[in-house]
Amino acid sequence: MELEFYYSDIEGVEIPTDNFFGVFKPKKNEDDFALDELVSKALEEPIGTNRLNQELKPGDEVVILSDDNTRATPVDQILQVLLPKLHQLGIKKEDITILMALGTHRPMEHDELVAKLGVEIVEDYNVINHLWDEEDQNIYYGKTSKGIEVWGNRLLKESDYVIGIGHIVPHRVAGFSGGGKIAQPGVCTGQTTGETHWLSALVPGTDIMGQRDNSVRKQIDESARLMGLDFIINVVQDLKEEVVGVFAGDLVEAHRAGCELAKDVYGVEIPKADIVITDSYPADIELWQAAKGVYSSDLVVKEDGYIILVTPCPEGVAKTHPEIEKFGYLSLEDTEELIENKELEEMSVAAHLVHVGRAIKEKANGILVCPNISKEVKEGLGFIPADSVQEALEFALDKKGKDASIIAMLHAGEILPINK
Known part of the structure; x- marks a missing residue:
């Protein structure tokens, strides 16, 4: 062989x-899915939250968290649907900041941002790398039930509404990626991320990987709530990185629904x-x-x-x-x-x-x-x-x-x- x-x-x-x-x-997956239609439908039928037109008003400042170039999420295509809807609600370009949720990864370079978001979005919108090790960019948000101090990007506190874009795959630290992970560790400091990650080191991989509701995920969800993550848009992709499902809404309820599909796509008897x-x-x-x-x-x-x-x-x-x-x-x-x-x-x-x-x-x-x-x-x-x-x-x-x-x-x- x-x-x-x-x-x-x-x-x-x-x-x-x-x-x-x-x-x-x-x-x-053998079926054909139109991504723009999936995103539009998910935004019209959010899970666990109101629709965006019930939450936003003209002049609101919106922060959009995007995962980085280590993930295959088609953020550019999702933004092609999301941004026009925000503009229809009276949110102007200058009211929108796209914050790259790098976690503790290195900052993305300009050509990487263009590949991830598209040249028009990089040129027309305020696109910023989250810098986890810069004290002046991060503030204290509170403590989780396990006493983890949540320090993260100040822009979330300074905005009126926070939307996170990511994808859902099996994950050793959190059970699955996606959901509140776009905030923690996405836009947190190394201290907060370290404390959360260390919890996973004390638990065997069989007790976390592929388990949506676990002890580490609970702390991630609590951290994201403290930081004000209002709405998520998560995709599930297949072997060819084609999107087979889009889940929008509450960071727990919408994510939980997406994890069920991700289990089916990525779960393999071995x-x-x-x-x-x-x-x-x-x-x-x-x-x-x-x-x-x-x-x-x-x-x-x-x-x-x-x-x-x-x-x-x-x-x-x-x-x-x-x-x-x-x-x-x-x-x-x-x-x-x-x-x-x-x-x-x-x-x-x-x-x-x-x-x-x-x-x-x-x-x-x-x-x-x-x-x-x-x-x-x-x-x-x-x-x-x-x-x-x-x-x-x-x-x-x-x-x-x-x-x-x-x-x-x-x-x-x-x-x-x-x-x-």
Whole structure:
């Protein structure tokens, strides 16, 4: 069996047929959906809230939160429907700010903003990158029920109405992306994001991933409420990134409805295996994002098995989080020691180290095939380095034996494994 990947700079691999249990991907929808019609219908029939024409009046200042270029959400097309509706309600261009919800990612450059939003919108509207580490841009909004201090972008407080645009896929920290995540971590500080993410490090992935209502999501929802997120527009996309559903309205009720569709699209029955070959598509910019391929693999790899992560990562490990290379992936115990000794203070990084470390160092072993990360860095992170997927597979087979079971997951950054 010859398996090819989405990446032109990474060669495919030949897999022994007798060992191979199959290639698993999210579903591809065969129906045709007109996105503008889906968005218009969702805006006319919001879930859990009033329609926009019942909430907004001429002169209101509106902030639109948009996810960034690490997500495949067709924000440009959604805005082509949303913005004219806002203008019909008397909201002028100068009353609208589009705030890029970067979380702790780096700021988007001009050409990236154009690719995400469209040249006309970038030129005609006030488009701003959220800067999570700039004190003057962020204010205190209150505390959640678990005592998490919510610090976030001041523009939400200064506006009359806040709309968040995102997409819904399985997510290791929050159960699913989308919903209130556009505010937390989208436009929060590193402190707030770190505290929320750290909660997920204390819970196994099986208790969070694909579970809409979990302990971490509750804190995210509470944070978004405190920050004044009034309305969401979330899409669910299929294997080809075609939109198959649009959900608008309340950040909890509309999101919950969207997660049901996302479960159906991304949920795939997958057997457990000794060796899991996984890409990270479409989370490919840096390893901070590409680790999503590890999170999904963690649910299907057998104890002491091998996860082969295949990803390009043109921007390396994580430009905004050098601590990952400094410490490498760790156990929960070792990470807690770093926190206690105040050697590691960024809690979102701490959670990331634990999530990956639990999969590639405690439960199983990780092999990294990535042309843009050096052998030395791979080893420092805790991965076994390999120059090709073929080399990685042969190494894993040598360790696990000729009868080792093998599966492959493509589009694994957004897959939800369901164990057979």
